[in-house]
Amino acid sequence: MGDEHRPPHQGETAIIRQDQNAPGTDAATRAGAALLVVQGLRKAFGGLQALDGIDLVVHHGEIVGLIGPNGSGKTTFFNVITGYFKPDRGSVRLGDRELAGLGAVEICRAGIARTFQLVRPFAQMTARHNVMVGRAYGAAPASNLTEAARDADELLEFVGLAGREHVPAHSLTLVERKRLEVARALATRPRLLLLDEVMAGLNPTETTAAMELVTRIRQRGITVIMVEHIMQAVLGVSDRVVVFNAGQKIADGPPAEVIANPAVIEAYLGRDHELLD
Numbered sequence: 001m002g003d004e005h006r007p008p009h010q011g012e013t014a015i016i017r018q019d020q021n022a023p024g025t026d027a028a029t030r031a032g033a034a035l036l037v038v039q040g041l042r043k044a045f046g047g048l049q050a051l052d053g054i055d056l057v058v059h060h061g062e063i064v065g066l067i068g069p070n071g072s073g074k075t076t077f078f079n080v081i082t083g084y085f086k087p088d089r090g091s092v093r094l095g096d097r098e099l100a101g102l103g104a105v106e107i108c109r110a111g112i113a114r115t116f117q118l119v120r121p122f123a124q125m126t127a128r129h130n131v132m133v134g135r136a137y138g139a140a141p142a143s144n145l146t147e148a149a150r151d152a153d154e155l156l157e158f159v160g161l162a163g164r165e166h167v168p169a170h171s172l173t174l175v176e177r178k179r180l181e182v183a184r185a186l187a188t189r190p191r192l193l194l195l196d197e198v199m200a201g202l203n204p205t206e207t208t209a210a211m212e213l214v215t216r217i218r219q220r221g222i223t224v225i226m227v228e229h230i231m232q233a234v235l236g237v238s239d240r241v242v243v244f245n246a247g248q249k250i251a252d253g254p255p256a257e258v259i260a261n262p263a264v265i266e267a268y269l270g271r272d273h274e275l276l277d
């Protein structure tokens with residue numbers, strides 16, 4: 001029996017159910033297959049090479065932690081993958097589709113969603129309405145407002161904002177706005193979710209809750225790339241850690257291996273980093 005036709009293993013059912021909603025279902029929907037394949041990605045701003053030939057493969061169902069010093073190109077990588085900026089060169093494949101050069105709406109429809117490092121809610125709109133906007137985009141938009149509102153409330157509950165549906169976004173706390181950002185991204189029903197520092201500014205209890213949320217997102221069958229400076233969080237939830245420095249990938253591997261890598265210590269962690277004790 002071919003892999004494509006075998007019955008799901010325990011725990012895979014949610015993955016398959018989620019992907020059935022997405023068009024373009026292909027071999028990459030199998031757990032462990034390559035979902036995102038980035039090759040030779042380059043982006044310059046004037047004379048600054050922000051992405052200097054990035055290669056990266058992310059497998060279906062993985063949580064990949066992306067770390068690196070300030071200005072190393074992490075957010076630019078997300079901006080280019082999601083069509084916010086067009087790459088100068090290189091390829092971005094999601095499943096069997098080439099996305100490089102497409103616009104943000106098309107890439108969202110193909111199944112990639114992201115959060116913004118500086119949260120960008122529609123400030124005057126309620127939490128529910130913010131998430132309903134997300135349900136208007138992506139692979140399987142809601143077919144009417146009733147459905148969008150129901151889905152929005154379900155997602156608000158999923159991210160821990162039950163009871164806050166009618167609060168305008170500008171009245172939410174920072175941690176609530178970060179969660180709203182995640183709910184709005186999830187509303188587009190992505191196959192791949194890019195999280196840009198969703199834990200920055202959170203206290204330890206809130207950070208633990210955010211780590212647990214990332215794990216629950218993966219349980220829904222969504223692959224995650226997570227940019228984060230809080231190393232305990234990165235190491236706590238990532239299957240694999242990728243390190244950028246000056247627009248280049250300098251490490252890619254299991255968390256324990258990456259934090260012991262001398263080039264990573266030199267560029268980012270520092271020799272006296274507490275994680276090395």
Ligand SMILES: Nc1ncnc2c1ncn2[C@@H]1O[C@H](COP(=O)(O)OP(=O)(O)OP(=O)(O)O)[C@@H](O)[C@H]1O
Nearest residue numbers: 045048050068069070071072073074075076077117
């Ligand atoms: N729109 C832009 N115009 C010009 N330069 C930019 C632009 N966006 C990013 N850069 C530059 O590209 C480099 C990479 O920036 P980027 O925001 O990707 O870094 P980062 O790794 O996300 O950093 P941080 O950890 O501080 O968020 C930086 O030197 C930054 O100043």
Ligand SMILES: [Mg+2]
Nearest residue numbers: 074075076117
């Ligand atoms: Mg950034």
